[in-house]
Amino acid sequence: MTRTLPDGTVTAAVPAARPADPPALDPPAAQAAALAVRDVRIRDDVNDREIVHGVSFELRPGRAVGIVGESGSGKTLTCRAILGILPAHFAVSGGSIEIVGRDIAELTTPQWTDLRGSTISAVFQDPASYLNPSIKVGAQIAEVIGVKTGLRRRAARRRALELLTAVHLRDPELVYDQYTFELSGGMLQRILIATAIAADPQVLIADEATTALDVTVQAEILDLLADLRERRGLALVVVSHDLAVVAQVCDEVLVMREGEVVEHGSTADVLYHPRHEYTRLLIAEHEQYGLDRYLAGEQRKELDSVH
Amino acid sequence: MAVSTADHAVVADPGVALAAARARRGAGRVLVTLARSVAIFVPVFLVATFLTFALRSLSGLSPAHIQLGESATPDAVARIEHQWGLDRPFLAQYWTWFTNILHGQLGTSWTNGANIAELISNGLAVSLSVVVLALIIGVLFGFGLGTLAAVRRTTWIDRAITGFLTVFSVMPPFVVGIVLVTVFAVGLGWLPAAGYVPASVGTWPWFTHILLPALALSLDPMADVARQLRSGLIAAYQENYVTGAIVRGLSPRRIFLRHVLRNGVGPALSVLGWRFPTLIGGSVVTEWIFGLQGFGRFANDSAQAGDVPAVQGVLVVSIVLVVTFNLIVNIVLGRVTPASQRGV
Numbered sequence: 001m002t003r004t005l006p007d008g009t010v011t012a013a014v015p016a017a018r019p020a021d022p023p024a025l026d027p028p029a030a031q032a033a034a035l036a037v038r039d040v041r042i043r044d045d046v047n048d049r050e051i052v053h054g055v056s057f058e059l060r061p062g063r064a065v066g067i068v069g070e071s072g073s074g075k076t077l078t079c080r081a082i083l084g085i086l087p088a089h090f091a092v093s094g095g096s097i098e099i100v101g102r103d104i105a106e107l108t109t110p111q112w113t114d115l116r117g118s119t120i121s122a123v124f125q126d127p128a129s130y131l132n133p134s135i136k137v138g139a140q141i142a143e144v145i146g147v148k149t150g151l152r153r154r155a156a157r158r159r160a161l162e163l164l165t166a167v168h169l170r171d172p173e174l175v176y177d178q179y180t181f182e183l184s185g186g187m188l189q190r191i192l193i194a195t196a197i198a199a200d201p202q203v204l205i206a207d208e209a210t211t212a213l214d215v216t217v218q219a220e221i222l223d224l225l226a227d228l229r230e231r232r233g234l235a236l237v238v239v240s241h242d243l244a245v246v247a248q249v250c251d252e253v254l255v256m257r258e259g260e261v262v263e264h265g266s267t268a269d270v271l272y273h274p275r276h277e278y279t280r281l282l283i284a285e286h287e288q289y290g291l292d293r294y295l296a297g298e299q300r301k302e303l304d305s306v307h
Numbered sequence: 308m309a310v311s312t313a314d315h316a317v318v319a320d321p322g323v324a325l326a327a328a329r330a331r332r333g334a335g336r337v338l339v340t341l342a343r344s345v346a347i348f349v350p351v352f353l354v355a356t357f358l359t360f361a362l363r364s365l366s367g368l369s370p371a372h373i374q375l376g377e378s379a380t381p382d383a384v385a386r387i388e389h390q391w392g393l394d395r396p397f398l399a400q401y402w403t404w405f406t407n408i409l410h411g412q413l414g415t416s417w418t419n420g421a422n423i424a425e426l427i428s429n430g431l432a433v434s435l436s437v438v439v440l441a442l443i444i445g446v447l448f449g450f451g452l453g454t455l456a457a458v459r460r461t462t463w464i465d466r467a468i469t470g471f472l473t474v475f476s477v478m479p480p481f482v483v484g485i486v487l488v489t490v491f492a493v494g495l496g497w498l499p500a501a502g503y504v505p506a507s508v509g510t511w512p513w514f515t516h517i518l519l520p521a522l523a524l525s526l527d528p529m530a531d532v533a534r535q536l537r538s539g540l541i542a543a544y545q546e547n548y549v550t551g552a553i554v555r556g557l558s559p560r561r562i563f564l565r566h567v568l569r570n571g572v573g574p575a576l577s578v579l580g581w582r583f584p585t586l587i588g589g590s591v592v593t594e595w596i597f598g599l600q601g602f603g604r605f606a607n608d609s610a611q612a613g614d615v616p617a618v619q620g621v622l623v624v625s626i627v628l629v630v631t632f633n634l635i636v637n638i639v640l641g642r643v644t645p646a647s648q649r650g651v
Contacts, residue, residue, distance in 0.1 A: 083554055109559070117556025130551035134569050134644045143565070144555045195555055 034100055034202045034235040035059040035082065035120070041094035042077050042086070042259075052077055052259045054095065057252070061202060064229055064236035066246030066267070068282065069256035075239045078256075079207045082237070083122055084112050100202060118148050121196040125208035127188035128180045137183065137191045138164070138176025141198050148199035163194040167224060186217035190224065197228060204228070205237040210245055222248050243282050247271060255279050340641055344634050351630055356408065359622040360401050363615045369393070370417040373613060391417075404619075413620035418612050423620040426605060431624065433503050434594070434602035436513070438586050440521035442528060446579070449532025453575065456533065457540035458563070468533070476530035480589050484523035484596040491519060501598030520597040524589060528582045535575040543571035573644050580636035584629045 035058070042052040052074040059065050067075045080086045082097055084104055097104045099120050107115065124130050131140055141160035145151050151159060157176075164172035167190040180188060189209060196204055206225060210218040226249050228234045240246050246253055246267075253270045255263035255278065262276040274280045370391050371384035388394055392403070407414065413423040456468040492500035498519055504512040543549070544567055552562045591603030602621070609617035 085550060085553055113556055113558050115556070116554055121556070122554045124547070124551075126547070129547035132548045132552070132566050132570065135565075143557070147557060147561065192551070195551075199556065 032060075032101060033058045033098070034061050035237070036098040037078070037082065037095070038097070039095035040078065040081060040092060040097060042074065042081055043091055043093035045089040045091060050093065050259070051090070052081075055254070055256070055261055056095075057254060057264070059203065059235045059237065061235050062229060062233040063252070064226075064238060064250040065252045065254065066238045066240070066250035067254045067256060068240060068243050068246050070241055072258070073256040074259040075256050076207055079122065079205050079237065079239055082205065083116070083120065117144055117196075117201060118199040119201050120203040120205070121199070121201040122205040122207060123189065123192045123196050123209045125211045127185065127192040127209075128183075130192055131180045131188065131195070133180050136177050136179060137188075138172075138178075141191070141195050144195055144198040160194070160198070163198055164191070166197075166228075167191070167194045168220070169194075185213055186220065189213060189217075189221055193221075193224065193228075197232070197234065200232070201234070203235045203237065205239070207239045208241070209238075211240065211242075218245070219248075225249055243271075243286060255282070340638060344637065348630055348634065352626065355626045356405060356623060357401065359619050359626075360404055362619060362622075363393075364397065366613075366615065368613045368615050373417050408623055413623065414616040416609075416617050417614045418617075423617050426617070427602065427620050427624055430600060430602040430605040432505065433599050434587065434590050436503075436506070436517045437520045437524065437593070437599070437601065438583075438590055440517055441524035441586060442579070442583070444521060444525035445528030445582075446532055448525070449529040449575070450536060452529070453533035453536030454540065454568075456537045457544070457571075460537075460541055465537075469537070472530040472533050475526040476534075478526060479592075480523045480527065481592045481596055483526055484520065484593050487519045487523055488596065503599050503601075520590075520593045520599065523593055523596075524586055527589070528579065528586065531578045531582055532575045535578045536572065539571035539574045540567055541571075543567045546570070569643055573640060576636055576640050576643070580633045583632045584625070587625065587628065 037058070038056050039054045040052065040056070041050055041054055043050050055074070055078050057065050067078065069075045077086065077090065080090075081092050082099075082104075084107065086092070092105070099115060102115070104112075131137060135143075138157070138160050141163055142153070142156040145156040145159050146153070149156075149159075161172045161176060164175055169175050169187060169190050175183070175187065175191070183191070193204075193209075204225075209225075210221050213221060222245060225236060225238070229236055229249070236249065238246055238249055243253075250267055253263070253265065253267050254261050255270065255276065257278050263270055263274065263279045270279060271283065274283060369384065369388060370393075371379055371387040374387060375383055385394070392400060395403075404414070411424060413427065415421065416423055416426070452468050452472065456465045459465050488500050491498045498515050500519075502516060504516050506513040548566060548570075549562060552566050557566075587602065590601060591607055593599075594601040594604045602624075606618070606621040609621060
């Protein structure tokens, strides 16, 4: 995957840490973490096995952390634990999760309902399935606004239309009255993002949010997330199996494998000085199978002659 | 970083254009639903009435034999058949009969010359009272039990409800009817055992007379609705959009009422659509037990007597009832789950 930077150079996404990004370190210590995950372990009660063996990271407002790993590495379970929606018979067996300073282990159901949407929210892969097929998409955004901010119908509708514009949908008035089965995957992901940010949360978790989309749409959605982060101070957790996706928006990267965090550091560090074998493999794969390889025709021939 | 957007559509006056577009969409939906319903209703009605009318030719019955007996002379038979217009060409007879139906006239009985439309509407008042009450009871309790079982799934409440419903659904209405009469009418003497009082005489007497037969008929639809609703709701609760709604911070109550119920109710509604005709059919037995002169009894008596115009009238009314009821169910279904109209 390639990106055109403002100066006109085409670079591969993986090795290109955006120069504008400050490193994740040297924080202004006063700023409290929007999300703090400390040594979280998740256990499957059915076969009594620990699936996630200690994940830790801190996310301050306006920052973005990425979690990379293959399927089954525990990244989605970690997200679900943070959102308090672990599937039946999975449970957090160790560590703690704090959302704006509140330990989620002590939250009651009404407190969770309060917190979700207005403080932390999430978007997922396959956006169509996360929206109700029987309700117009606009009404679903307005519902969140109505419930969370107490705005009346008309005001909620106006606010929902603003959000549809904010996620770069053209013709928001038309989209408002459509159902999920009338819209494309890219549009639905924008709408799902609009529902997620409708109550102005501080943290947004994007779990494989761009995975099912084609490459151009994927790039647009990632741009949108970066844009929201910049303009609203939204803190992001971007989960993907694709290192390139995470590198594009995040300051900090965790690489997970089989429930273990094998690498954790600033995006630039992880990309340029990978310490763990698995991270090196991920980067090497990108270099070997990415589009750039095909663009560099000579190298490709070289490779062919080797085999 | 530059934010890429889809190219902007150029519309001269967005407000007007959009309002017009939305109006078109809304009107289009209603029209499509109506057109589709009519497209189904008309052919079904035509074919069914034609088959119904062909009954006389197929059965070989004649009013002459009913009025004169089997030993009537061919002359007398011919004279009476001429009086009834039965010597005219088949299609001409059909046309007359069909246009009369469209005007609400179902002809006169072969056995006593009475107006069939009147006889049927008398019987229908009784039967519809019972069947509609049975449906109301069935739907109310079915929804309650189905919802409770789904919300408390896999607990003892769910198992108890499912068990009861299974027993209900295998008990034929006539057995239930007899049990109800024995307990509530004969044993406790709370309710009348038989007969019918029109609502014009008094709402309470009318209600007490139809309550027991309606209860007897309600168990089947109740069990069906409850079981379909239970599985529909449980399936809906496993959908991703419920997770989506949780993550957006909607309350469990709102998620159930606005998101789960709406999508889980489809199968229960469709079941009602085909439950209605079987209820009307099943009411024959119940009407016997409770001594009601209903639609089912009338149909049975007419068929026994070989009164072809009466039987045809019964069939036409049944066709209209069943098709209309299904139409209503389809429209409600289309409103509740718009995707169902697209076959999605």
